[in-house]
Amino acid sequence: MNGADRLCDTLLVNGVDVCFANPGTSEMHFVAALDRKPQMRCVLGLFEGVVTAAADGYARMADKPAATLLHCGPGMANALANMHNARRARTPMINVVGDHATYHLEHDAPLTSDIESLAAPMSHFVRRIASAEDVGPAIGEAYAASLSLPGVTTVILPADCAWGSVEPAAVTKTVVPKAKTVAAESIRAAAQALRKHGARAALLLTGSALREKPLEMAARICAATGSRMLSQMSNGRTERGAGRVALPKVPYPVDMALDLLREIDVLILVGSQMPVAFFAYPGKPSRLIPDTCEVMTLAVPGDDLPGTLEALADELGAGRFKPANIAPARNGEPALPSGDLDADKVCTLVARLLPENSIVCDESVSSGRVFYGMCADAPQHDYLQITGGAIGIGIPLCVGAAVACPDRKVIGMQADGSGMYTLQGLWTQARENLDIVTVVFANRTYAILHGEMRNVGVNDFGRNATQMLNIDEPALDWVALAQGMGVEAGRATTAEEFVRLFRGALSRKGPFLIEAVI
Amino acid sequence: MNGADRLCDTLLVNGVDVCFANPGTSEMHFVAALDRKPQMRCVLGLFEGVVTAAADGYARMADKPAATLLHCGPGMANALANMHNARRARTPMINVVGDHATYHLEHDAPLTSDIESLAAPMSHFVRRIASAEDVGPAIGEAYAASLSLPGVTTVILPADCAWGSVEPAAVTKTVVPKAKTVAAESIRAAAQALRKHGARAALLLTGSALREKPLEMAARICAATGSRMLSQMSNGRTERGAGRVALPKVPYPVDMALDLLREIDVLILVGSQMPVAFFAYPGKPSRLIPDTCEVMTLAVPGDDLPGTLEALADELGAGRFKPANIAPARNGEPALPSGDLDADKVCTLVARLLPENSIVCDESVSSGRVFYGMCADAPQHDYLQITGGAIGIGIPLCVGAAVACPDRKVIGMQADGSGMYTLQGLWTQARENLDIVTVVFANRTYAILHGEMRNVGVNDFGRNATQMLNIDEPALDWVALAQGMGVEAGRATTAEEFVRLFRGALSRKGPFLIEAVI
Structure with missing residues (x-):
């Protein structure tokens, strides 16, 4: 057996049995090994x-990582934006990036690049495999890290480590x-703060909380303390x-965030980050909480968030x-709107x-x-959303959730x-016959940027701004795009048509796609 | 005026008057500044x-860089694969990547990432702008570097440097x-080698040569020396x-490369790299030239390649x-094939x-x-090709060449x-009404990987390999995909249909797209 076989075995023994893949030549031995493992999807x-x-999307719903198979630096580069979103969601993930054989790197062949430098900003864990025998340990470490950090792990697999025998x-x-x-001490401190500040204290939750x-x-x-609770922006x-x-x-x-947080004196972070503005704007603050607000970090990612809340409830007798x-x-029956x-x-x-x-994957932006x-x-439903602001997550996030x-x-x-960033995901929806309804908000502009231009004081757009902020000429035909990838689709311009579709x-x-023309 | 205005002025004074863009919120002041410069396309x-x-594609044909406008780390991440191709082609390029305001970075807002780490592997030059007054010098340096290195430059533009006044x-x-x-000495040495080795010497050319x-x-x-000439693989x-x-x-x-280079005793590099295998294969060499072959580096990128050849010709009296x-x-009239x-x-x-x-942009792969x-x-025509092995260059390379x-x-x-990697480029072809005929080789597989699987010894594919190497279920309908983005298209299954289209x-x-079903 070879390193690639060991890789598959290590994934499978840990219950990682789904591999989302886009292979290239340097991963052919990995593909061949996967082909010998029909239990891997x-x-x-x-x-x-x-x-x-x-x-x-898969790991958010399955509570275990999937593997990915990516081809060299440029292949992984194409994957980075959504690795970034996963990193912000702290989603467990095991990326396996094929690279040239160890001895081939020095020759700087055309596809060579510094994969570590590319991977690091979007990964919580990066590890280059050193030999065929190192494949098992490396994948084991990545698996453990993906769940315990938790987060995105990237393992670089040189071709000769895949084909070398073990x-x-x-x-x-x-x-x-x-x-x-x-620590019990932190629980007590948080309980004290909640009791003392009541409605002027808030729990800020994310992750498994x-x-x-x-x-x-x-x-x-x-209920016990009169305090408030919020979740992170994403x-x-x-x-x-x-x-x-x-x-x-x-x-x-x-401004809305500042309003909401204006009267908070103590903010208790449960796996979450201190709330900050998504972007900086001239004359507006970066921090969304008052300067006087105390921030208590009760739990960080990797801590047992449900257990923390349980301990806190116990401390407060909140049960x-x-x-x-x-x-x-x-x-x-709720009333339904009608008309255009x-x-x-x-x-x-x-x-x-x-x-x-149902499972909602929300990248509806503005x-x-x-x-x-x-x-x-x-x-009752699960709500999944874009987490890192790297647009182009929605269509494939649905793929993972449906798998x-x-x-x-x-x-x-x-x-x-x-x-449009990842419309190719529709093809995978069709290929796997996944049970997904995609609702496209066809406003034919980068609507959020129109608002942001006004935020910077520009109200009248000339030709260049119009060219960069509108996508209406020509209008995208989402029905044709979906059908071109094997997904049935329909267009709605009225509420009645939308309801029917x-x-x-x-x-x-x-899979089915509805282009909602708005 | 603000830093963004200075940025536009610095580009325009240097004749950089095309900006390919995909903006986001942190670049709104740059967009607003571009909007004040109708001479910028x-x-x-x-x-x-x-x-x-x-x-x-633009710079390969215009012999000057275009600017790009990219949004934060994830936006640039999406751009990296084709920056990699440009880096391998040594194409002059000025990427302007918007980032958070300098004071906002410490808060680790959701879109924050280490842009330098991401940019470095695919750029010849990376520079973070420090202030609004630094915008002009930074863009000037990038412009000079893009042409003199030559290559890909990346400038990081924090939002407050764009909106700050200058x-x-x-x-x-x-x-x-x-x-x-x-140096004259190098010219003489190369001339001597060519004279001495004749048909067993070769010039390996690339770039402006x-x-x-x-x-x-x-x-x-x-002709003067009986020597051979070749160009790089890409x-x-x-x-x-x-x-x-x-x-x-x-x-x-x-094997074909080894055959071609088997009888070369001296290889003279004119802007090119020593020929190496695109990928490593078990039991095959990385270097494509014989171990005994001497490699002379006559000129490197940034040297005057046409001038070098002229000097060499002078030295040899080859004129x-x-x-x-x-x-x-x-x-x-050439005969045309017929039938399926x-x-x-x-x-x-x-x-x-x-x-x-005409200009041919070739990403036909196998x-x-x-x-x-x-x-x-x-x-007579110009021939442009994928240079770094990062697939997904073709459709947008045509865009740039046509602009x-x-x-x-x-x-x-x-x-x-x-x-499929960058099919979104068809929309830009339609938006700008660019004069492009795209011929899609619809073989509905990653055909090259079928060959590569055989190279690693796998001839019978099971379900997993089939799932990863074929893209036929469902078949992509390129006519629908093109029309969905506003590009007229037709399908050909016979030579006669193809000729007509x-x-x-x-x-x-x-723009027009032909899906050639093969």
Whole structure:
């Protein structure tokens, strides 16, 4: 057996049995080894940005990493933007990047590049494999790191380490360090702060704290202390819907965020980062909390976030309190808007027609600004969103979520400008017959940038700005683009048409795309 | 005025008047400044890989850099693969990458990343702007470096350096260091080697040595000494066709390359690199020349390559010799193949119907392996190809060439798998109404990888290998994809259909795509 076989065995023994791939010549031995392992599911992406976003969506839903197969520095470069999003979501991921044979590197062949330098900014862990025998240990370390940090790991696989032979040996499951327990002292300090500051204290949550049970625990804490709870501006996955805790996110617009956080005296971070403006603007602050606000870091990524909330609830005797902010169920059939579509109507329609147990992948950017609030009392669902601001995550994020959860409907809320970055993901949706409805908000502009131009004081656009901010000439025909990649599609210009297409897509299995012209 | 205005002025005073762009929020002041400069042509790409490949194609034909506008680390990450190709072609390019305001970086906002680490592997020059007043010097340095190194330059523009004010001042043209002259001693040594080794000596050319006049000079040298001439495996631009020098490229298949170079005792590098295998294979050498072959580096990138050949010709008294290997003109109308298409027939048809003064952008990969040889005696044309092995250059390379040369027909020879990486470039072709005919070789597989799998000893593919190497289920409908982006298109399954579509496309202006089903 060779190093590539060992690689597959190490992944499989750890339960990593999905590989999103875009291979090249230097990975042929890896491909051949995967071919000898039918228990590994290999999913092809026609562009590497599809591969890593799919791995991200998969792990957010499966709670275990997928492997990716990427080709040399430039192949990984194409994957970096969505590695960046995964890094910000702290998604476990094992990227395997093929490189030239160790002895070939010195010759600077055309595809040679400094993979470490490229990988480091978007990875929590980077490791170059030194030999065929080093493949097993390297993949084991990456697997453990992906779950314990948690985050994005990148392993560089020189071709000769893949094809070199290894001694046959039993491959054993890797020991993953347990999530760390927060010190009792920190729990006590946080409890004290919550008691003292009440409504002027807030828990800022992210990561695994946003699942149903830990959220409920946080809501009991808030009920016991009168404190507030929020989630980060962007989060990998939130369990939401009627009967679950509804909590606001820190808003994107700086002024709205400042307003929301104005009266907080103590902010307690549970896996989250201190809230900062997504971008800097002249004359506006970077920090979104008042200068006088105390920031307490209760738990960081890698800590046991649900356990932390449980310990905090215990400390406060919060278990006997009814959780605050549970979203009520809706009464009766919700009314549906009618007439010509606009962005808010599309959001309303999806929110009101959202099926039970669905997974929403949200890259609707400015078009979907009202959507999150509208879904608080929708049937229970998972909400996944773009996390690092690197647009082009949506279509392939749906791919990964659908591979992880074949029995659940995946709804993609997709801005058109962002969707164009990784539209190749539609082909993978078709290839794998994934159960995904993609809703494209076809406003035919980079709408968010129109707002940002006004933010910098430009209200009248000349030819150059118009050329760079509008994508309407020619208009993209998303129905043709989807069909060109084997995905059925339809166009809606009215709410009635949208409802008909959306209900039709929900009633069947497999991918469907709706171009909502707004 | 602000830093962004100074940036535009510094570009324009140096004649850099095309900016390929994909902006985001942190570049809004740059966009606003571009909007105040109608003499700057701003060309939008709907994905950053389009932007840098277009800048590459532009500079290869215009012999001056374009600017690009990219958004933060992830936006530049999307651009890296084609920056890599440009780096290998030594194409002058000025990438302007927006970043957060200097004071915002410490807060690690979601889009923050280490741009220097990402840029360095794919750039010859990286410079972070320190202040608004530093914008002018930084852009001037990048401009000079892009032409004198020559190569890819990346300038990081923090948002507050763009919006910060600068003292109004006259912007003067940047002084670009002249291409370096090769020492007389080196010229003499090369002349001596050519005289001594005759047919067992070879000139290996690339870069500006592949234009009509320097090629003719090299061909006189070869006529005078009986020596051989070759070009690198991949080159940015070669002037070719009847009446010009026809020279072979170092072939991609290792065995063919070894055969071609087997009898060379002295290889003289003129701007080129020592020939190495594109990939390493078990049991095959990395170096493509015999161990006994002497390598003389006569000129490196940044040296005056045409001047070097002229000096060498002078030294050898080669001026009076008739240049060797001038391609004859064709006699009469060439016969055209008929019947069902295959890859070779498509190559034959394009080669035989190639219009005078056209520009060929070749990313046909394995499908086009016979094309280069077939075009030696075609009407005169420029031949541009993928240079760094980072697939996804073709469609946007055509964009850049067509922007640089609006009066010339651009022919894109496009493999389907590679084309999918940057198909968004078709939209820019439509938006700018560029005169491009794209020929897609629709073989619906990663054909080159089938060959490479056989090279590693795998002949029977199981499900996983099939899933990763074939792109036929579902088949991509390139006609729909093109039309979805506003480009007219047609499908050909026979030579007759192809000829009809190709002649039709040649007879009109504007983009057209032919899906050649092979």
